[in-house]
Amino acid sequence: MVAHNSYKALTTDADFKAGAGKGVAVAGDAIRLGTSTAARSYAGTTYDTAMWTSKWVQAGQDFTELIPSWNITTPAGTWVEVWVRGYTTTGKTSTMKTMALWSSRDNGFQRTSSGSQRDAYAHVDTDTFVANSEVKFKAWQIRVQLMRKHGTTATPIVRTLGAVASQLPATVPATSKKLLGAKLLPVPKYSQMIHRGQYARYGGGGEAWCSPTSLAMILGYYKKLPAKATYTWVSKSYADPWVDHIARLTYDYGYDGTGNWPFNAAIGNTYLPDAFVTRLSSLREAERFIAAGIPLEASISFGRGGLDGAPISATDGHLVVIVGFDAAGNPIVNDPAAPNDATVQRTYKRAQFEKAWLGKSGGMVYVIHDAAHPLPPRNTNTNW
Numbered sequence: 001m002v003a004h005n006s007y008k009a010l011t012t013d014a015d016f017k018a019g020a021g022k023g024v025a026v027a028g029d030a031i032r033l034g035t036s037t038a039a040r041s042y043a044g045t046t047y048d049t050a051m052w053t054s055k056w057v058q059a060g061q062d063f064t065e066l067i068p069s070w071n072i073t074t075p076a077g078t079w080v081e082v083w084v085r086g087y088t089t090t091g092k093t094s095t096m097k098t099m100a101l102w103s104s105r106d107n108g109f110q111r112t113s114s115g116s117q118r119d120a121y122a123h124v125d126t127d128t129f130v131a132n133s134e135v136k137f138k139a140w141q142i143r144v145q146l147m148r149k150h151g152t153t154a155t156p157i158v159r160t161l162g163a164v165a166s167q168l169p170a171t172v173p174a175t176s177k178k179l180l181g182a183k184l185l186p187v188p189k190y191s192q193m194i195h196r197g198q199y200a201r202y203g204g205g206g207e208a209w210c211s212p213t214s215l216a217m218i219l220g221y222y223k224k225l226p227a228k229a230t231y232t233w234v235s236k237s238y239a240d241p242w243v244d245h246i247a248r249l250t251y252d253y254g255y256d257g258t259g260n261w262p263f264n265a266a267i268g269n270t271y272l273p274d275a276f277v278t279r280l281s282s283l284r285e286a287e288r289f290i291a292a293g294i295p296l297e298a299s300i301s302f303g304r305g306g307l308d309g310a311p312i313s314a315t316d317g318h319l320v321v322i323v324g325f326d327a328a329g330n331p332i333v334n335d336p337a338a339p340n341d342a343t344v345q346r347t348y349k350r351a352q353f354e355k356a357w358l359g360k361s362g363g364m365v366y367v368i369h370d371a372a373h374p375l376p377p378r379n380t381n382t383n384w
Contacts, residue, residue, distance in 0.1 A: 005279040005363075005383040006060040009069070009162030010142070016052070016158075023050030024146065031158035033078075033146040040147065043109070047147040054142045054161065060382050062089055062136040063165035065362075066129040068099050068262050069276035070144075071160035071269040077149040078156045079103035079111075082262075084129050084163065086122055086137035094121040096143060097129060100262060104249060104270050111263065112254035126252075127260045140165060160269070164278040164383065168362040175351040176282035178329025180291055187295050187323040188220040189344035190240050192336040198235075198244055202251045203258050205244075210319040211259045212247040213336035214297045215268060216240070217321050218368050221295055224271040240341070259319070261364065264297075268368040274375075275368040278383050282363070283331060283354050285383075286322055288376040294369045295334075296322045299361035300353070307352050311337045317360065 010016065016026040025034035036048035063086075072080055080103070083096040098114040116123045121135050131137055140163055146156045192213040195205030203209060219225050220242075231245035238244060249267045252260040261277045268275030280286055280296075289296050297319055300307070304314045312318070315337075323345070324332035330350045338344040357363055367384060369375065375384055 004061040004063070004167045005164055005281065006063075007162065007164040007276065007278045007383050008057050008059075009160050009276065010054055011160050015054075019052055019054040021050070021052040024052045029159065031144070031146070033148055033155040039150060042147070045108075046150040048150050050146045052144050052146075052158070056087060056139045056141050057163075058139050059137070059165035061165070061167060062138055063167050064131040064136055065166045065168065066137070066140050066163050067127060067277045067364075068142060068163045069160070069265045070102075070158070070162070070262065071275070072102070072144075072266065073157040073159070073270070074103040074105060075154040075156070076105060076107070077152050078154050079109050079147050080156050080158070081145040081147070083143040085141050086129065086131070087139040087141070088121055089136045089138050092121055095119045097122070097124050099124065099127065099129065102263070102266065104267060106248065106251070110253040111251070113252050113260060114254060126255050127262050136167070137165070160276075162276055164276075166279050166362055172355050172358050173282070175354055176284045178325070178350070179284040179287045180325070182325060182327040183290055184324035184332055185221065185290060185293060185295050187217050187321060187334055189334050189341050190217050190220070190243055190336060191338050191341050191344055192243070193339050194239055194341070195243055195247075198238060199247070202244075202248045203256075205247070207337075209243065209247050209258055210336050211264050211297075212250045213243050214319045214321045214334070215250070215264050215366070216243045216246050217334050217336070218268070218295055218297060218366070219246075219271055222272060222370050224370075226271070259317070261299075261366070265366050265368070268366060272368055272370050275366065278365060278367055279361075280363040280365055280383060282358070283329070283350060285381070286331070286365075287325055289367070290322065290324055292376045293373040294367065294375070297366040297368070298322055298357050299364040300356040301360040302352070302356040307348055307356050309346050309348060311335055311339065311343070311346075
């Protein structure tokens with residue numbers, strides 16, 4: 001049995017006008033804060049606010065997990081709150097659950113996830129909306145509240161709100177057969193381990209920075225790393241200082257880490273036109289992205305002996321970048337857990353890697369691309 005995943009993004013004026021908004025302006029395929037309908041006090045600051053709620057989105061299959069993604073610009077003095085809720089197969093509706101208080105900036109505001117928020121139907125696991133035991137959902141709804149400091153005119157700009165809905169199999173499916181021939185993308189190689197002990201307030205580097213280091217590799221591939229002027233705060237003695245900066249941008253002050261999946265995709269969206277979280281069902285699907293010139297950031301976990309040639313012996317959760325495949329169909333991976341940049345690239349056995357990737361995270365990836373590298377044709381796929 002393979003996973004059942006569907007990804008849907010709301011991106012157009014028609015999508016946004018189909019939802020219900022109070023105090024928002026919809027134009028140019030974006031939602032903006034128009035005439036504020038309420039005020040909100042948060043951390044001692046008063047904000048003018050507006051609210052928008054999507055129509056119900058049918059998932060295409062029953063699901064037990066939902067991971068949101070967004071493309072939202074947050075000028076200084078602005079931030080957003082993102083909620084989701086689900087509609088069960090038995091006709092019940094969960095409460096709206098906060099998935100993020102989010103801004104790409106951390107001066108004067110600390111982005112954060114918001115804890116479990118359990119009700120009779122679902123709960124939140126940091127960045128994932130999860131059905132309680134024996135519950136399944138068939139539709140989801142997303143809401144965003146836009147905030148700006150009272151008396152100012154800046155506004156968050158919401159360009160994309162989306163989510164991947166998944167029902168994961170009880171066991172890992174059999175190893176997939178290779179689909180295409182050999183290909184390797186020229187993705188730069190960065191090690192998280194050379195940052196060990198750097199900036200404890202953002203997780204301290206080393207083992208804690210696999211996700212932002214992998215994100216840096218993907219941004220580097222597209223030549224969209226942060227501008228040098230933005231990371232002058234990083235010590236000049238540190239190599240690859242852009243990694244430190246991306247760790248700061250993705251840091252979740254509630255979770256106390258840089259591994260929040262939607263936060264990483266949201267930062268990807270500040271540098272490139274399209275970034276989202278989804279789940280793939282096999283390496284055959286990943287091969288199609290590599291063929292399209294799109295590297296994938298993938299979440300893996302494995303026990304001792306579970307991934308030959310890996311720079312770490314075991315992990316409950318680790319982010320790597322799939323950058324290619326060899327002629328035998330084995331994935332070529334930039335693994336940031338390597339001790340230095342020169343040793344980052346590894347080739348892993350297809351069966352071992354697929355088990356490590358599909359087992360715990362259910363094939364989770366960040367898909368990040370530019371206009372020159374369009375997504376592969378969907379065919380019958382609904383997960384991108």
